[in-house]
Amino acid sequence: MADGVPRPAAPVAAQSARVIVINGDEPGIGFNDPTPAVPVGGNPGTTRGQQALNVFQRAADLWGRNLQTSQPVVVLALFSPLACTATSGTLGAAGAWNYFANVPALKQGGTALTPDTWYPAALAEKLTRQDIVVPDDLPIELIAFFNGDLGKPGCLENSGWYFGLDNQQAPNQTDLLGVVLHEFGHGLGVSVGPTSASSGNRALYPSVWERYMRDATTGKRWLDMTSPERAASARNNGNLVWTGATVTRAIPSTLEFLATIDADGVGTQEVGAATYGPSLARGLGLRGVLVAADDGGGVSLQDGCEPYPAASTVAGNIVLVNRGTCNFAVKTAQAQAAGAIGVVIANNAPGFLAPGGAAAGITIPTVGVTQAYGAALRATAPLEVQVRLDSSVRQGTTAGFARLYAPTTFAQGSSVSHFDTSLTPSVLMEPFITPDLVSKVRNPFDLTLPLLKDIGW
Ligand SMILES: [Zn+2]
Structure with missing residues (x-):
């Protein structure tokens, strides 16, 4: 980031939540990459950087229309080069910038967080109706960084991002809009949070997620398990399920x-x-x-x-x-x-x-x-x-509940914090982006918004 002072991009107009993308890239790279580009798939940008920023803003807008919060959701976004070679590379990631616990509801209409429970920053601020300020920290809720070099010579050049806004990517391309929507989903709360998915160990408190994760074999919630029980549950393929009522109600209209x-x-x-x-x-x-x-x-x-x-x-x-x-x-x-x-x-x-x-x-x-x-x-x-x-x-349910991804061999970064790959049709928050996804987050097309509502959105 240039000098630690990101330049604000134009805020996205949204009916409900204001999801604001801040361009954190240095001049000449990432979102500021001046390489000429031909408008594609409804994206009018004429440089590679502008097209990428347009995709991020579209993702922010789609989320904003679906969420309700009085507090702005600020995303620090970077599209600068990440480690990459001709045959392998880092695509990028995103997540909540902070997790908060035990924040009182100061404002009228606000709700105190469930005691001793971690909430992702944007959700904690929605519930308590305040901007939770941490001294000496960036005033952001989400961080998102993606590899802007993908598809350029020397960086996975046989693949590359698709910058269109219509999900019409070629077979060898990755739909940037789909990936950004997915990663914003993690940052908004589709994540087990500070709890280690692999060891089951907690960072002092459980995360809000643990109330809704159940092991169908033992019948226990993650909230009520020991760390070794959580670790075993994270590998109990097909039997780690999401019991939130909103997702469960949406299953018949969404899954085959x-x-x-x-x-x-x-x-x-x-x-x-x-x-x-x-x-x-x-x-x-x-x-x-x-x-x-x-x-x-x-x-x-x-x-x-x-x-x-x-x-x-x-x-x-x-x-x-x-x-x-x-x-x-x-x-x-x-x-x-x-x-x-x-x-x-x-x-x-x-x-x-x-x-x-x-x-x-x-x-x-x-x-x-x-x-x-x-x-x-x-x-x-x-x-x-x-x-x-x-x-x-x-399809993709056990005992009537949607499955979470819990392969027998633990997959770092994928296990637990996604829906299972057996859900049909595929949903946005599966660990692998599938080509048939559409840019929708609510049922009957998807279960991401129902899941976020279950945790308090
Ligand atoms: Zn993911």
Whole structure:
């Protein structure tokens, strides 16, 4: 930051909250990068820096319209270069600048914070209706820094930010607006806060989040657990859930019915429905013989990326292929061309797989299964399988509550402070930005705003 005195950018007009982006970059870099740029996707900026700032302001505006607070939410934002090479780099991050506890409600209409509980700065100020001033500290609520060099020569140059405001990024681009909206979400309160997600240890007090996190196996809230119990819960895949009433009420309007696959001798598993192609039919769904037919060549005969040979057994059957080499929709298109009635894609790494992307002309359904389940299918194929929707359960829920991300192997920066990847359709606060996201934070499109309301917004 230049001399520690950020220049204020124009405040974003908003009906409810005023979310103000302050440009903290030095002259000539980041938001002040004068590199000429062609207006793109509704972003009228004519320099790279101006376009980036426009994206941040749009994200601030979207949040501002959805939140209510009498206190300005000030975001110190930087778009300066971060560590980067041609093949790897830091994208950026954001978070609450401070957490506060035991702040009294001084103003009329204000609410005292629940005693001995950490609140992110912007929420603490909303509830108490005051600007909580810390001596010798910056008067900001959020900090956000992103790698402005992404996509430039020498810095992940085959990827790069998309600066449009319409979510129409190319497959190799990262939608900056989606990433900034997501990171602002963390800064506003989608975070376990000062409590260590990994060890479960607290910084003196619990965070407000811990009231709403429950382990579905033990039935305990994080608030009532010991540190080792919290650490175990953070790794209890599929069983760490959010019990806040607003999120739970929003589930039926936001998440799809649970899709499962059942195969004799292999068992039943949740599947991820593809974001392209037709939805699974209600009732019996997709039923047929699953075959593990080889495709016509290429990197692997099992990736389904090449046309199938004329003598293949694909026609009239469901095809099992492995993830990798080509886009998901390419696999489905090849199987469809060979007469398949559906496609099952096996993940190539641990974890849930919902095949993403968009494609025209796809008329058969596609689902993703785990790597282990796919291997078991392959060992048993051909066999009868049924993929169906369970209208009594929503995808990404356990015991009726939305799952938080709690993989068995702890993921620093991702575990606990996100929704689980099994939620379908994908929501903004999953740990990985998916290409099908739209810039919305409220239900029925998303669960971020309901979650923030649960903690007091
Ligand atoms: Zn995140």
